[in-house]
Amino acid sequence: MRKINEIFVIGDNDDLFASIQHQLSQEFRIQKLELEELKKFTIQLVLILRTEEISPLDLAQTILSQYPKAYLVYISDIQNFDLLRDLNRLGVMDYLVLPEEEWLLEERIREVTESRLSSVDNSSAVEGFKRGGGKVFTFYSGKGGAGKSLISTAFAQTLKVESTAKVLYIDLNLQYGGSETFLGLDSSRSLIDLFPVIHELNEHHIRNVAEKERHSGLEILVSPRDAEMAERIDEDFVLRLVRASKRSYDFIIIDVPTWMDERVYTTLEESEKIYYIMSFDTIAISVLKSVEHLFKQLGIVTNEKMELVMNYSGKDNELTQKDIDRFLGYPIASKIRRDLKGVQSFVNQGIPLRRELKDKKLPPVARDVQKWVRSMLK
Ligand SMILES: Nc1ncnc2c1ncn2[C@@H]1O[C@H](COP(=O)(O)OP(=O)(O)OP(=O)(O)O)[C@@H](O)[C@H]1O
Numbered sequence: 001m002r003k004i005n006e007i008f009v010i011g012d013n014d015d016l017f018a019s020i021q022h023q024l025s026q027e028f029r030i031q032k033l034e035l036e037e038l039k040k041f042t043i044q045l046v047l048i049l050r051t052e053e054i055s056p057l058d059l060a061q062t063i064l065s066q067y068p069k070a071y072l073v074y075i076s077d078i079q080n081f082d083l084l085r086d087l088n089r090l091g092v093m094d095y096l097v098l099p100e101e102e103w104l105l106e107e108r109i110r111e112v113t114e115s116r117l118s119s120v121d122n123s124s125a126v127e128g129f130k131r132g133g134g135k136v137f138t139f140y141s142g143k144g145g146a147g148k149s150l151i152s153t154a155f156a157q158t159l160k161v162e163s164t165a166k167v168l169y170i171d172l173n174l175q176y177g178g179s180e181t182f183l184g185l186d187s188s189r190s191l192i193d194l195f196p197v198i199h200e201l202n203e204h205h206i207r208n209v210a211e212k213e214r215h216s217g218l219e220i221l222v223s224p225r226d227a228e229m230a231e232r233i234d235e236d237f238v239l240r241l242v243r244a245s246k247r248s249y250d251f252i253i254i255d256v257p258t259w260m261d262e263r264v265y266t267t268l269e270e271s272e273k274i275y276y277i278m279s280f281d282t283i284a285i286s287v288l289k290s291v292e293h294l295f296k297q298l299g300i301v302t303n304e305k306m307e308l309v310m311n312y313s314g315k316d317n318e319l320t321q322k323d324i325d326r327f328l329g330y331p332i333a334s335k336i337r338r339d340l341k342g343v344q345s346f347v348n349q350g351i352p353l354r355r356e357l358k359d360k361k362l363p364p365v366a367r368d369v370q371k372w373v374r375s376m377l378k
């Protein structure tokens with residue numbers, strides 16, 4: 001493997017930057033980097049400098065989600081063991097404290113650029129998938145009753161039982177909820193219980209407040225289902241919650257309400273994928289057109305991450321898949337059959353459509369979701 005001679009540095013800290021330049025600029029090209037410019041380069045080695053403004057965990061997460069194989073080194077002027085542990089978990093390889101470890105810097109960077117990168121290069125795809133924190137999949141629709149809660153809960157359950165991944169489900173329908181019905185939960189706890197610790201949120205807090213679906217073990221942050229409590233949750237809360245979840249889980253499945261507000265906006269922005277649920281008819285298409293318009297006004301970029309989930313699929317649909325392809329440019333992630341009787345009987349009994357790996361006979365909706373999840377995990 002060719003030797004790397006370009007080092008990217010992110011984070012505004014003049015003192016640290018000066019000392020890095022002093023140490024490394026003879027041998028390497030040092031390139032300052034802004035988060036917005038990530039896509040412009042091919043990034044292999046990044047030094048993250050400590051700043052007051054932005055958490056290195058967030059920076060690392062963003063970089064690794066785009067460059068899962070990048071080698072990250074955190075450089076600080078203070079020692080912080082908790083942070084060191086969190087960074088390590090995320091996949092940051094080194095943590096150096098300057099000036100004490102200045103002598104180590106050059107040696108370590110040389111070592112990395114010459115040899116270690118080739119071994120990182122060989123790491124398995126699964127590992128690459130995991131680095132950079134969890135993936136957020138948000139289920140959205142501009143139309144109520146499209147099937148967001150039913151399908152997102154079945155998706156999360158399936159992902160949980162068919163993989164070893166750590167999966168968290170978050171119900172952001174703060175006023176009305178929904179997921180508890182489909183997962184058969186009778187919960188006294190809700191995500192509002194995270195309110196007092198939201199500024200220092202960690203996995204332990206989340207696990208304490210999350211409900212567990214008793215068959216699959218899926219962890220669920222249930223909606224408070226209360227208008228007054230819902231109002232206390234703002235976009236800052238949502239951002240902190242989602243970012244902390246990414247640090248501790250492999251997949252975070254989020255159900256959001258139909259109306260757009262700052263909280264939904266924040267969630268969509270943080271999402272790796274937006275699964276837009278719709279049915280095969282002209283009304284659904286025109287609703288999606290106005291959603292696209294709104295997204296454009298808000299500056300939400302959808303064409304890279306939005307996929308359609310076609311629900312209520314059946315013989316008597318007004319439109320076909322061809323029509324959808326013709327009118328809309330998004331990939332279709334999955335087609336879910338309509339099965340009124342089957343779904344109803346599960347909901348009435350208060351049991352989830354999908355419970356265990358060895359479920360005897362899966363109803364059509366659960367089978368369609370299984371097909372989708374399996375193809376995704378491949
Ligand atoms: N493929 C399907 N087959 C049968 N019933 C379905 C299907 N999809 C959804 N349903 C039913 O339709 C109703 C609405 O679904 P769901 O609550 O998931 O929609 P939603 O998009 O979450 O609605 P809201 O906007 O109110 O949150 C539920 O009773 C659900 O069981």
Ligand SMILES: [Mg+2]
Nearest residue numbers: 148149173178
């Ligand atoms: Mg719902």
